[in-house]
Amino acid sequence: MQGYIINVSKVREEDLLVTILNQKKVKTLYRFYGARHSHIHLGYKIDYEAHPTNKDNLFQLRNVSSLPYKWMLNKEKFYVWQQFLQLLYKHLRDINEIDEFYYNLLEKISLCIEKENPYRVIVESYLKLLNFEGRIHSNFNCFICGNVIEHNIILVRGFLPACKNCISKRGFDAKKINTLFKEKNSILLDDEEIAKLYTIILEGL
Numbered sequence: 001m002q003g004y005i006i007n008v009s010k011v012r013e014e015d016l017l018v019t020i021l022n023q024k025k026v027k028t029l030y031r032f033y034g035a036r037h038s039h040i041h042l043g044y045k046i047d048y049e050a051h052p053t054n055k056d057n058l059f060q061l062r063n064v065s066s067l068p069y070k071w072m073l074n075k076e077k078f079y080v081w082q083q084f085l086q087l088l089y090k091h092l093r094d095i096n097e098i099d100e101f102y103y104n105l106l107e108k109i110s111l112c113i114e115k116e117n118p119y120r121v122i123v124e125s126y127l128k129l130l131n132f133e134g135r136i137h138s139n140f141n142c143f144i145c146g147n148v149i150e151h152n153i154i155l156v157r158g159f160l161p162a163c164k165n166c167i168s169k170r171g172f173d174a175k176k177i178n179t180l181f182k183e184k185n186s187i188l189l190d191d192e193e194i195a196k197l198y199t200i201i202l203e204g205l
């Protein structure tokens, strides 16, 4: 089986709980023996086997080999990728069975991030995620007062739109955000605006 490691946590001295997202599930597996963990890192894509243990619902992670991408050697790209996977872990934490969409999204990010600005890739991918989950607010009504937002749009967590009377924060050009929301394309936004959108994503998916 193949999947992405979206969380790693230590248990006892050297053992690990490793959460893996594959095409159908988000599953946490038990990994024995700390000394042999060379392939277990947040963000790695791995090939692995899940073996049952004598405890119900607990599977052991075995025969792990990593499937590395070249761009993972780029510290900044790898860090941005790891941050996104941690957010995804929190977002999907209470879900076991998932739609293939999430795995495919990670596959696409892994391909695009090699050549593109990693923050831009994450912003566009987040739009795809919001779209899949039916959470894009493209009508631009302020979520607090309900007024229509015309020029300057404030975005908060989940890219919820607000007007400048309700939230005092630097906003975005509504036309640019409209294109981003409708076409999932960030072409109108410069790197500084992308960085600002990225920090909103960091608040939580």
Ligand SMILES: [Zn+2]
Pocket: 142, 143, 144, 145, 146, 147, 162, 163, 164, 165, 166, 167
């Ligand atoms: Zn308002």
